Amino acid sequence: MYSRTTSRKRSIIILFVIIIGLFATAYYRNQKESVVNQSQNLLLAVVSPIQKGVNSVISPFRRAGDYVVFQKELIADNRDLRAENGQLIHRVRELKKYESENKRLRVLANFRRKTPFKTTAARVVSQSPSSWQSLLTIDTGSKGGIKKGMAVISDKGLVGKVTKVTARASLVQLIDDRHSGVAVELGKTGSTAVVEGSIDGTLKLRFLPDDEKIVVGDKVLTSGKGGIFPRGLLVGRVAKISKSVYSIEKLINIKSPVNFKRVSEILIITTTPVGKDLQ
Amino acid sequence: MSRNVRYILVLTIAFICQATIVPFVSIGAARPDIVLIAIATFGFIDGPVAGAVGGFFGGLLQDLVAAGSLGLTALAKTLTGYISGQAERTILGSSLLLPVVVIAGISVISQIIYVGLAFLMGEPVNFGAALRVVVFPSAAYTALVSVPVFPYISRLLSSQRQSKVFK
Structure with missing residues (x-):
């Protein structure tokens, strides 16, 4: 107890x-x-x-141990991420391409609405394979209503004319081709002349009256004479005026606003404003 | 594959490359002439007749997709193929430099023939600009492209004549 x-x-x-x-x-x-x-x-x-x-x-x-343990996982992740990254880069490129194409088409569509001519749009599929010619191949032919001799324009100005037509493709002779000649008039005075292409791709203004006062920057427009190019299309601007010892004629170079090497969408004029078929 | 089929195949592929790839790799007015490289190789391997026949068909194909006078390139290339055939057997087997230099020379000749024919047909030709802007730059470009292309075509066509194979 x-x-x-x-x-x-x-x-x-x-x-x-x-x-x-x-x-x-x-x-x-x-x-x-x-x-x-x-x-x-x-x-x-x-x-x-x-x-x-x-x-x-x-x-x-310990990290090395972790690396060894998770190496396989990391390699797989890396491979997946690389693949995903590649796909994303490709996608971004695609989107950028579509974005720029969209911008160009928008500009062309706006221009098409504003232009008084009836036009058909086409895409450039190739440039000339030969150094001696300045041509474009477009993806529209006789099935799209295209005929030989129709004028071709872009939102920036005159491009050329259709010289050969097949069912689904056509050849366009550019205005800087050495065989090309376009009847033009000066925007300021209305004097008529001819713009010719050349081997080196420059545009020459020829057959202008000697007493014509012309300065760099003057607009050159189609005159409508000759029946191929409607009047008033911008051909270019005077870029250089010089004298030649071999010729009494002034040497006048014209600069086209169209970059013929990069043009990718064009419009073909199928009828004039009054509805007259060009061909 | 028979020899003729091989020739047709080479000419067709060269023409397709000329019409599709070449426009995108032009530098100014200078464009490599892959059809000419093929024709020159025909001449080097099988002589003037093969060169001339290949030149005619290659030139004709080029004329058909262009807007100029039909037959002008065909005639220029026929003469070029014939000239290249004069070098039959002497070119192959040598170092790569000789065929490349000969192709450059043939390219200059081919284009001068073309310009001369165009002039005779009444076309306005500025010879100085033609030589400066097109003939010499295109010849140099063609020679450059021939470095990888010529050995390939040469091997393809000479597989039945191993003694002639370019090495």
């Missing part, structure tokens, strides 16, 4: 001691200057550089 009471008392005392100890520890922990806290700080100050050093030595191995 005695021993049971003593044992219970001892247990209660031990429990109290533990509780007091816990409280005391908690108290000292919160005290900056406490022995526990100071010991803890001292320990951390000693251990942390060692931990840092060990970590810096071990971590590459």
Whole structure:
């Protein structure tokens, strides 16, 4: 009986001691200057550089270990991402191409609405394979209502005329072809002349009256004479005027606003404003 | 594959390349003449007759897709093929430099013949500009393109005559 009471008392005392100890520890922990806290700080100050050093030595191995473990996964991811990246680059290129084509077609469509002529649009499929000719092959032929001799224009100005027609394709002789001649008039004075193409691709203004006052920048338009090109189409502007020792005629170069090497969509004039078929 | 079929195939492929790829790789008015490289190779391998026949058909094909006088290129290329045939057997087997230089020369001759014929037919021709802008730049370009193209055509056509194969 005695021993049971003593044992219970001892247990209660031990429990109290533990509780007091816990409280005391908690108290000292919160005290900056406490022995526990100071010991803890001292320990951390000693251990942390060692931990840092060990970590810096071990971590590459750990990363290498991770790399070995996930290498296959990484290679697969990399392959997938590369493929995806390639597809996206291709897609962006495609979209850029469509964007620029869309812009060009929009300009051409606006021009088509404004122009007084009835026109048919066509796409350029090839340029001339020979150095001696300046031609375009377009994707519209007799089935699209195209006939030989029809005038070809772009939103910037005169391009040329149709010289050969098949069912689904046609050849267009550009105005810078050496066989090409376009009856023109000067925008300022109305004097008539002829714009001829040449081997080097420059446009020459010829047969202009000697006394004609002409300056660089003057507009040159089709005169409508000759029955192929309707009147008023922009051929170009005077770019250079010089004198030749071999000729009494002035040498006048015309600069076309159309870049014949890069033209990709054109309009073929099928009827004049009064509805008269050009051919 | 028979020899004639091979010749027709080479000429057709050369013509298709000329009509489709060449316009996109032109530099100014200078364009490489792949049909001419093929014709010159015909001449080098089989002599003047093969060169002339190949030249006639190659030139005719080119005339048919152009808007100029029909037959002008055919005649120029026939003469060119015949001239290249004069170098039969002497060109092949040598280093690549000799055929390339000969092709450049043949290209100049071919284009001068073309311009001369055009002039005789009454077309306005500025010889100075023609030489400066078209003839010499195109000849140089054709020679450059012949570096990879000529050995290929040569091997294709000479497979039955190994002694003549360009190396």
